[in-house]
Amino acid sequence: MRYSFFNLLKQSFNGHKSWEPAWKEAKLKPHYDVIIIGGGGHGLATAYYLAKELKIRNVAVLEKGYIGGGNTGRNTTIIRSNYLRDESAKLYNHAVDLWQDLTRELNFNVMYSSRGVYNLGHSLQDMRNIERRVGANILNGIDSEVVLPDELKRRIPIMNTSSKTRYPILGASYQKKGGVARHDAVAWGFARAASKLGVDIVQNCEVTGMQVQQGQIKGLQTSKGEVQADKVGIVVAGHSSVLAAMAGIRLPVxxxxxxxxxxxxxxxxxxxxxxxxxxxxxxxxxxxxxxxxxxxxxxxxxxxxxxxxxxxxxxxxxxxxxxxxxxxxxxxxxxxxxxxxLPDACPIVGKTPVKNLYINCGWGTGGFKATPGAGHVFAHTIANDEPHKLNSALTLDRFISGALVDEQGASGVAQH
Ligand SMILES: Cc1cc2nc3c(=O)[nH]c(=O)nc-3n(C[C@H](O)[C@H](O)[C@H](O)COP(=O)(O)OP(=O)(O)OC[C@H]3O[C@@H](n4cnc5c(N)ncnc54)[C@H](O)[C@@H]3O)c2cc1C
Structure with missing residues (x-):
């Protein structure tokens, strides 16, 4: 439908009744090649990239409430990639690269605004950490710089940079490509684009149980009935340990x-x-x-x-x-x-001990910024049954091997 001025006027009088829905409200089919549990940004992005890049289109996203109603629609939308460790910074930076063109990719305005992000330092130790992180970022090709108080005062005059405050500002790291986007639009944009490619988006469909036979996922129990699946991805943020427990997996979340x-x-x-x-x-x-x-x-x-x-x-x-x-x-x-x-403030994006069951979780206070990148590499992991090189270190078994990716210092706000 074309939204000319007269069309819009007509719609406003008839209660928008003939507006095309942005995505199709699908009925649950008996079987899917891939089911994604969780209709947040990460789940919807995963379904989109499965359909778009990996040509797997018999896919469903099952959401217990409405899409984007979890953390995606509740977050403060800060986007940046200036993390410390190579293993995580490169994935966040992949996401920042995808953000640049996401509006065009989805043909939906996600209102990405690269207005820059400052992380302030208030002690000598903070400043040492900032300098170390900025150095690591530059080595990883991430735009990052140290800004000192006089320059901060000039750039953000409304901020109190006086040396007389309880925690005076001694400087900051700055990432120019960082910024914000519109959270709902990210969910809606991925949902619309995935639905156009044939993905079923099923809202008000809570997953209540999992069928695991001989160590392999076979299907799910849901509030809309049973459904079979060759592969399942869990992408439910704060409910990750609840869903993993349905398959007998204990997460350190x-x-x-x-x-x-x-x-x-x-x-x-x-x-x-x-x-x-x-x-x-x-x-x-x-x-x-x-x-x-x-x-x-x-x-x-x-x-x-x-x-x-x-x-x-x-x-x-x-x-x-x-x-x-x-x-x-x-x-x-x-x-x-x-x-x-998670204990190291870094996510898990990968396989689980149950065959064909995959999980993307542990993004804590900072997963919105990763939405397109995480969806992209998780789709790759599900389709190929092995991680993309950007999530190969973000495994569940790092909590057994001890190969943690400690991002506590760069996680922005306290996670514990
Ligand atoms: C207040 C706040 C501020 C934040 N600020 C930022 C920020 O500035 N920048 C940043 O990068 N990140 C931020 N975050 C973190 C970010 O919001 C999350 O990491 C990210 O949105 C996670 O996306 P998701 O798609 O994995 O999860 P969600 O959007 O939570 O989606 C998971 C979905 O799974 C569904 N679900 C759960 N259980 C079931 C079930 N049994 N069956 C079916 N569906 C189920 C839920 O209803 C939910 O919709 C913030 C979070 C909060 C809460």
């Missing part, structure tokens, strides 16, 4: 609430993203004008999508320290998601 909040809309005052893992907060301004603010995870395991008041208070204190004007701004909304955290 903990699930914790992570919250965020937005202010009333303001005139444009902040044209970049500022994060501090020391004072524990980060901020950007949305295209609508709201300040989008987040902090660290709650200090307990939980599955409520609310978050505790004292963590909220701590985050607000941190932001007022960095941006004193915030004490006079009204906050409009607060919410939380459930993030899945």
């Amino acid at each position: 903990i699930s914790r609430p992570l919250q965020a909040f937005v202010s009333e809309p303001l005139k444009p005052i902040l044209n970049t993203v500022v994060m501090s893992s020391q004072v524990h907060g980060y901020i950007s301004q949305s295209n609508k004008g709201d300040l989008v603010i987040g902090g660290g995870v709650d200090g307990y395991t939980g599955y409520s999508q609310r978050g505790s008041p004292h963590t909220l208070e701590h985050t607000v204190q941190a932001m007022i320290e960095l941006f004193p004007f915030i004490s006079r701004v009204r906050m409009n909304r607060q919410w939380a998601g459930i993030v899945d955290i």
Whole structure:
């Protein structure tokens, strides 16, 4: 359908009844080549790349609620790839490369805005870590630089760079290609493009059990009945350990609430993203004008999508320290998601001990930025039954071998 001015006007009078749905609401078939459990950005991206690049089109995405209703639609959308370790930084950077062209790739405006990301340092040790990380980034071909306080003051005049604060700012790392995107649009864009290629997107379909025979996945029990599958990918973020347990797998994942909040809309005052893992907060301004603010995870395991008041208070204190004007701004909304955290703050993207069952989890507080890259390499892993070179170190068995990929320092906000 063409959306000319008159067409739009007509639609507005008839309640948009004849608008084409962006993706087909599919009925569950009895069998699929691949089933992806979880209709967040990562699951939908995986299905899209399976269909688009690997030509596997008998694919279903099963989502227990509505697509994007998990962490994808609840996150603060910061995108960057300036991580420390080669094993993770290269995958995040693959994602940043895909973000550059994602709107055109999906023919859907995901509103990627590379407005730059600053990670602040408040102590000599922070600055040593920042310099080390920037050095490692440059060796990996990732755009990254150290910025000192005078230059920070010039670039972000609204930030309190005074040396008299409790945690004075001694500098920052800066990634120019970093930025933000529109979270819902990422889910909708991948869903629409995958659906066009024949992927079934089945919402309100909760996976409640798994059939494993002789060490191999055969099918799933769902709230819409049983379904058979040759291969299954688990991509359920905060519910990873629940789903893995259905196949008898124990993951070293903990699930914790992570919250965020937005202010009333303001005139444009902040044209970049500022994060501090020391004072524990980060901020950007949305295209609508709201300040989008987040902090660290709650200090307990939980599955409520609310978050505790004292963590909220701590985050607000941190932001007022960095941006004193915030004490006079009204906050409009607060919410939380459930993030899945691994001991080394790095994800698992790969095979499981059950044949033909794969898992993508453990992105913790920072998996939105990886959405296209993680979907891309996970699709490759499922199709070829072996990892892509970019996720070959992100295995589940690193927690047995001890070959951890320690990203605690670069994870942006506290994961523990
Ligand atoms: C407040 C907050 C702020 C964040 N900020 C950032 C940020 O700025 N930058 C960043 O990079 N990352 C951020 N993150 C992390 C990021 O949101 C996640 O890592 C990422 O979105 C995970 O995507 P996903 O598709 O794996 O998971 P999700 O979007 O959570 O999708 C998983 C889906 O699985 C479904 N599901 C669960 N159980 C079942 C079942 N039994 N059957 C069927 N479906 C099931 C869920 O309903 C859900 O829709 C933030 C997270 C939160 C909560």
